[in-house]
Amino acid sequence: MSKRQLHLNVNILSSGFYASAWRTTDANPFAFADIGHYVRAAQIAERGKFDAVFLADQPAINGRLDFGPVLALEPTIVLTAVAAATKNIGVIATASSTYNEPYNLARRIASLDLVSGGRAGWNIVTTANPAVARNFGFDDVAQHRERYVRAAEFADVVKQLWDSWEDDAFIGDKASGQFADVSRIHAINHVGPHFSVAGPLQVPRSPQGRPVLVQAGGSDDGRELAARHAEAIFSVAQTLEEGVTYARDIRARALRFGRQADEIVVLPGLTTIIGATEEEAQRREKELWDLLPESFALDRLATQLQIDKNRLKLDEPLPDDLPLPENGSQTFFLAAVNFGRRNNLTARQLLRGLGGSTGHRVIVGTPETIADSIEEWFNAGAADGFNLMPDVVPSGLEAFVNGVVPELQRRGLFRTEYSGSTLREHFGLRRPENLFASPPTQVKSA
Amino acid sequence: MSKRQLHLNVNILSSGFYASAWRTTDANPFAFADIGHYVRAAQIAERGKFDAVFLADQPAINGRLDFGPVLALEPTIVLTAVAAATKNIGVIATASSTYNEPYNLARRIASLDLVSGGRAGWNIVTTANPAVARNFGFDDVAQHRERYVRAAEFADVVKQLWDSWEDDAFIGDKASGQFADVSRIHAINHVGPHFSVAGPLQVPRSPQGRPVLVQAGGSDDGRELAARHAEAIFSVAQTLEEGVTYARDIRARALRFGRQADEIVVLPGLTTIIGATEEEAQRREKELWDLLPESFALDRLATQLQIDKNRLKLDEPLPDDLPLPENGSQTFFLAAVNFGRRNNLTARQLLRGLGGSTGHRVIVGTPETIADSIEEWFNAGAADGFNLMPDVVPSGLEAFVNGVVPELQRRGLFRTEYSGSTLREHFGLRRPENLFASPPTQVKSA
Numbered sequence: 001m002s003k004r005q006l007h008l009n010v011n012i013l014s015s016g017f018y019a020s021a022w023r024t025t026d027a028n029p030f031a032f033a034d035i036g037h038y039v040r041a042a043q044i045a046e047r048g049k050f051d052a053v054f055l056a057d058q059p060a061i062n063g064r065l066d067f068g069p070v071l072a073l074e075p076t077i078v079l080t081a082v083a084a085a086t087k088n089i090g091v092i093a094t095a096s097s098t099y100n101e102p103y104n105l106a107r108r109i110a111s112l113d114l115v116s117g118g119r120a121g122w123n124i125v126t127t128a129n130p131a132v133a134r135n136f137g138f139d140d141v142a143q144h145r146e147r148y149v150r151a152a153e154f155a156d157v158v159k160q161l162w163d164s165w166e167d168d169a170f171i172g173d174k175a176s177g178q179f180a181d182v183s184r185i186h187a188i189n190h191v192g193p194h195f196s197v198a199g200p201l202q203v204p205r206s207p208q209g210r211p212v213l214v215q216a217g218g219s220d221d222g223r224e225l226a227a228r229h230a231e232a233i234f235s236v237a238q239t240l241e242e243g244v245t246y247a248r249d250i251r252a253r254a255l256r257f258g259r260q261a262d263e264i265v266v267l268p269g270l271t272t273i274i275g276a277t278e279e280e281a282q283r284r285e286k287e288l289w290d291l292l293p294e295s296f297a298l299d300r301l302a303t304q305l306q307i308d309k310n311r312l313k314l315d316e317p318l319p320d321d322l323p324l325p326e327n328g329s330q331t332f333f334l335a336a337v338n339f340g341r342r343n344n345l346t347a348r349q350l351l352r353g354l355g356g357s358t359g360h361r362v363i364v365g366t367p368e369t370i371a372d373s374i375e376e377w378f379n380a381g382a383a384d385g386f387n388l389m390p391d392v393v394p395s396g397l398e399a400f401v402n403g404v405v406p407e408l409q410r411r412g413l414f415r416t417e418y419s420g421s422t423l424r425e426h427f428g429l430r431r432p433e434n435l436f437a438s439p440p441t442q443v444k445s446a
Numbered sequence: 447m448s449k450r451q452l453h454l455n456v457n458i459l460s461s462g463f464y465a466s467a468w469r470t471t472d473a474n475p476f477a478f479a480d481i482g483h484y485v486r487a488a489q490i491a492e493r494g495k496f497d498a499v500f501l502a503d504q505p506a507i508n509g510r511l512d513f514g515p516v517l518a519l520e521p522t523i524v525l526t527a528v529a530a531a532t533k534n535i536g537v538i539a540t541a542s543s544t545y546n547e548p549y550n551l552a553r554r555i556a557s558l559d560l561v562s563g564g565r566a567g568w569n570i571v572t573t574a575n576p577a578v579a580r581n582f583g584f585d586d587v588a589q590h591r592e593r594y595v596r597a598a599e600f601a602d603v604v605k606q607l608w609d610s611w612e613d614d615a616f617i618g619d620k621a622s623g624q625f626a627d628v629s630r631i632h633a634i635n636h637v638g639p640h641f642s643v644a645g646p647l648q649v650p651r652s653p654q655g656r657p658v659l660v661q662a663g664g665s666d667d668g669r670e671l672a673a674r675h676a677e678a679i680f681s682v683a684q685t686l687e688e689g690v691t692y693a694r695d696i697r698a699r700a701l702r703f704g705r706q707a708d709e710i711v712v713l714p715g716l717t718t719i720i721g722a723t724e725e726e727a728q729r730r731e732k733e734l735w736d737l738l739p740e741s742f743a744l745d746r747l748a749t750q751l752q753i754d755k756n757r758l759k760l761d762e763p764l765p766d767d768l769p770l771p772e773n774g775s776q777t778f779f780l781a782a783v784n785f786g787r788r789n790n791l792t793a794r795q796l797l798r799g800l801g802g803s804t805g806h807r808v809i810v811g812t813p814e815t816i817a818d819s820i821e822e823w824f825n826a827g828a829a830d831g832f833n834l835m836p837d838v839v840p841s842g843l844e845a846f847v848n849g850v851v852p853e854l855q856r857r858g859l860f861r862t863e864y865s866g867s868t869l870r871e872h873f874g875l876r877r878p879e880n881l882f883a884s885p886p887t888q889v890k891s892a
Contacts, residue, residue, distance in 0.1 A: 022618070022625065029618030029625070033650050035561040059549055061648045065626040072648050074550075077557040080526035100550065103505055103581040104520075111523040115481040134644035135549040172468070172475030177739065179468065179475070180511040198580035202507045202518050204479050293623065 006378055006414045007265055007385030007427055008405075009054040009092065009234075010045045012038060014069035016392035017271045019300075019356055020291035022069055024392055031393070032069030035081050041394050042082040045089055048401030049415050051426040052090030052121065053082055054214075054234065054387055059099055060131040067296040076108050083116035090423030092121035092214055092232075097154035098147050099127060099136050103197055105154075106161035109211050110203040118207035118422035122158070123214040123234065124225070126151050128328045144327050148221035153192045155213065155229040160188040162210035163435040164200030186436040208422035209431040218246070218331030227253030230264060231429050234387045236335045237268040238361050239342075243382025265427050268377070269360035270386040272370055274399040281364045288391055289352055297356040301347070304332055304358060314348040317341070335359030360389060367403030374404070375413060452824055452860045453711055453831030453873055454851075455500040455538065455680075456491045458484060460515035462838035463717045465746075465802055466737035468515055470838055477839070478515030481527050487840050488528040491535055494847030495861050497872040498536030498567065499528055500660075500680065500833055505545055506577040513742040522554050529562035536869030538567035538660055538678075543600035544593050545573060545582050549643055551600075552607035555657050556649040564653030564868035568604070569660040569680065570671070572597050574774045590773050594667035596640045601659065601675040603643050606634040608656035609881040610646030632882040654868035655877040664692070664777030673699030676710060677875050680833045682781045683714040684807050685788075689828025711873050714823070715806035716832040718816055720845040727810045734837055735798055743802040747793070750778055750804060760794040763787070781805030806835060813849030820850070821859060 014032035015021035022029045031037035042053045055075035063070040075093035083091050091112065095105055105122070113120035126147035133141045141147075169184035188199035215230035217223065226233050227250055235250075237243035246268075251261040273288070275281030294314065302309035305318075306325040312318070318340050325333055336359040340350040355362045363370055377383040390396030408414035424431060460478035461467035468475045477483035488499045501521035509516040521539035529537050537558065541551055551568070559566035572593035579587045587593075615630035634645035661676035663669065672679050673696055681696075683689035692714075697707040719734070721727030740760065748755035751764075752771040758764070764786050771779055782805040786796040801808045809816055823829040836842030854860035870877060 020623075023620040023623060027620070029620060030616065033560055059553060059648075061631075061646060065631060066624065066628050068625050070648055072557075072650070073560065074554045074557040074649075076523060077526050077554060077561055080523050081530050081561055084527050084530040099547065101545065101582055104546065107505060108520045108523060111518075111520040114479055114519065115523055115527055131644070134642075136547055137642040170476065174469045174473070174475060177466075177469060177737070178512065179514045182512050185507075185511060196580075196583040198577070200507060202505075202516055203520075204518070291623070 003412060005428070006374065006408060007051045007267060008048075008414070009052045009267060009385075009387045010041065010050055010397055011054045011056060011269070011387050011389045012041050012393050013056060013389060014071065016396055017355055017357060017389040018288045018292065018391050019063070019068040019296060020288050021392040023291045024287070024395070026395060027392065033072045035073070035078065037393070038078050039082055039085045041397055042086050042089060044394055044397050044401055046086045048405045049418060050089055051385070052092050052423055053079065054092040054123065055079060055094055057094035057096070057125070058127060058129050058132055059096065060129055060135050062129060062131070064296055064299065067293060076112050079120070080112055080115055083112070083119060088119075088418040088421060090119045090121060090212070090426055091116055092123055092212070092423075094123040094125055096125050096127040096132070097151040098142060099132060102154050102157040102195055103161065103201070106158040106201055107203055110162055110201060110206070113206040113208065113211045114203060118424070120206070121212035121214050121232065121423055123216060124151055124155055124229070125216060141327055144219065144330075145221055148225055150194045151225055152228060153194050155225070157188070157190050157192075157195050157197050159210065159213070159229070160190060160435055161197070161199055161201040162205065164188065165204040166434050166437055167205055170204055184438065205434070208424040209434070212423050212427065212429065218334070222331065223250060223253055226250055226264075227259070228257045232265040232267060232427055235266055235268045236331050236359055237382065238335055238339045238359075240377055240380055240382045243268055243377055244380055247381055247383070263429065265384045265429070267385045267387045268383050269389055271355055271360055271362040271389045271391060272396065272400055272404070273362065273364040273391045274367060274370065274396065274403060276366065278366060278369070281366060284391070285364045289356070292356045294348070294351070297351040298347070300356065301336065301351055304329070304336065312347045315346050317344065317346055318350065332359040355391070367407050370404050371407040371411065374408065375411060378413060449858060451874070452820065452854060453497045453713060454494070454860070455498045455713060455831075455833045456487065456496055456843055457500045457502060457715070457833050457835045458487050458839050459502060459835055460517065462842055463801055463803060463835040464734040464738065464837050465509070465514040465742060466734050467838040469737045470733070470841070472841060473838065479518045481519070481524065483839070484524045485528055485531045487843055488532050488535060490840055490843050490847055492532045494851045495864060496535055497831070498538050498869055499525065500538040500569065501525060501540055503540035503542070503571070504573060504575050504578055505542065506575055506581050508575060508577070510742055510745065513739060522558050525566070526558055526561055529558070529565060534565075534864040534867060536565045536567060536658070536872055537562055538569055538658070538869075540569040540571055542571050542573040542578070543597040544588060545578060548600050548603040548641055549607065549647070552604040552647055553649055556608055556647060556652070559652040559654065559657045560649060564870070566652070567658035567660050567678065567869055569662060570597055570601055570675070571662060587773055590665065590776075591667055594663075594671055598671055598674060599638045599640050601671070603634070603636050603638075603641050605656065605659070605675070606636060606881055607643070607645055607647040608651065610634065611650040612880050612883055613651055616650055630884065651880070654870040655880070658869050658873060658875065664780070668777065669696060669699055672696055672710075673705070674703045678711040678713060678873055681712055681714045682777050682805055683828065684781055684785045684805075686823055686826055686828045689714055689823055690826055693827055693829070709875065711830045711875070713831050713833045714829050715835055717801055717806055717808040717835045717837060718842065718846055718850070719808065719810040719837045720813060720816060720842065720849060722812065724812060724815070727812060730837070731810045735802070738802045740794070740797070743797040744793070746802065747782065747797055750774070750782065758793045761792050763790065763792055764796065778805040801837070813853050816850050817853040817857065820854065821857060824859060
């Protein structure tokens, strides 16, 4: 029972990781805005004993609606509906520290945490998309460093707000009329460069103490934020070596913040294309690729690399002189560029190798070969588990749950039943001490 | 069938309208933060064929936690869970235009609207509580007029965002690969004194077109906002005459904004204390009053009147020189003060007449006498229905659904079944034209 166990999240990206997923035979094209789609996917993941449903987010149209779906519904809304239709699986909502107020966000995630019985997590992002900036009164995105400075203070404020109520603050004694012990409900009185927030939060703590803090940044600023605050990390790694190096780096940074190495669960992104045979898996990959307009994939890569798309030639390697974008996602830039150069890929081959998307690892194979790779990474310390992005949802998720999960369970790597009811328990994270915890009133010093 | 019909919302104020509701025999003291409490209340209201569940809100602790519950869980989260557990009843969330960004709020309510199948409404408030200001970096509340100027622009932006997608913008043609007709998805490019928002919103319109806009202000600024934007109004009226005058005034103002009188449903707040006999109802009122510490009620009244509580003497009438608060809720100030003076009440009598609360009308009686009063107001044009605030939830709501609703139905005043599936249909409001609607492409001029 004490054997180290894998952790698995499913990241439901509308109809799936492939922008062409909505065009596959069984797909509901409107799935991106259909709550039933998300609920059913979560139920499948719960049948597979996944740790959590993870939802990415940007508050703007984040793609080409002429070609395919975008992130539409607000994640805390979707995940509340998911929580109502499930019993154990965690629910992790992405929300931007650049375009929210900490009080509102702390309250919304805390509400989701209570409503779900202690299953909520918040994935903090700083949001590099200029289209988002223009929805919030800005002409362009704030500088990378500045966004992360704000994010760190934002997370500080949110964690304090989440701890406003000590666990025994609620009394509810009908006879005496005492509702709460207000000496155990704390104002935070935060005053900082970006925020002044008095508190206390109006929401009591949930069974897991406070929501799990998740982070997904790979830049130096992002790693510092993760090392200081994150309890689970959605990372990017194309190779086992990259995975090992990243995990070591994060744990070393966390130690410098006075944290323990085991306080952080590292979950690289992973896209799977599963077939009963290798040939069937390859056919499925080809079908998804053939349904994806090349010009769409090219646009997406150019946007991500922050270069003019005319500089990308489909049958040539990437240009040599690609500057690291000063203000976009450095993580995805490096993942994509290094992947292309390491394998001497033309732009078209690179696009296809990335599944037409951002920079996460794509595996095409049978349940056994996929389980082999997962086991290898897990044992090497490149991953504590994965943030799974099935090629198509729900079919690719079902293939994983029906094929890969039993294989992982047979190998003793993954739970066969939930042993806890909160997201912290699924992730093996301790319930945090309340930041404001006072000694029990009945204890006197000797 | 064409007979004018009543509209009924239930405003679930934690354990009920009475701050002492949590102390009654069957109450769950933790109900204020228990999602099951809200879901069960909504299911009872749906059994009673209510139009909607309404949730008030402030993003701060809005009461005395030593004495009783506060508004805790974020309303769109609660109402998503309510929508998942119900089929027809509408869901109206209060959210502040002073402490939100229009893009985020428009998206959250639009998401709730889609998730609920077109049952959502947004109650716009400007939030006069200084404790809220201090959770958002301000030392004090912005001036009344300024808050309403911002609110009007905020509502303009939100309505445009809600109309970003024309109804036929989504295509979803797997064969051609066309996902959406982007010529029918519109940027709003709003630039105003408070907000610059590019859009489009990333969420398509729901079956009801866009969420219903609800407003609750009674001040001159509030009435102007309501007349310009509101489709349903949660008003305050202690007497039938006040109700008639208010409804006439709002409809006259709406006409000046080029709107129709029947585009607005006026719903005064109403608290009911129901007994099988008058004596039983009076006993219930006394029980609730006796459980409510007088000092708590006195504090609340002093806060609302924005005067030092030492100026209120329990056995004397209100002081004569009470200035209209420049920056609090003028509506509740006037409702409470006029009620007290009209009836020559001492402060204690006033407190008790207001149910220890804000200024809404409280009726104590049998289902028949309560139905009589509702019918009288409805026929006189003082109300199109009521925003019901049961003394205790769920027991007072059940008493209303089991006793008053059948009586109203017998009198032909209230629906016996839902005739539509959206909140607009329940309220008898037309589905709005899309602000950006372009002529159908296939129609040519002759």
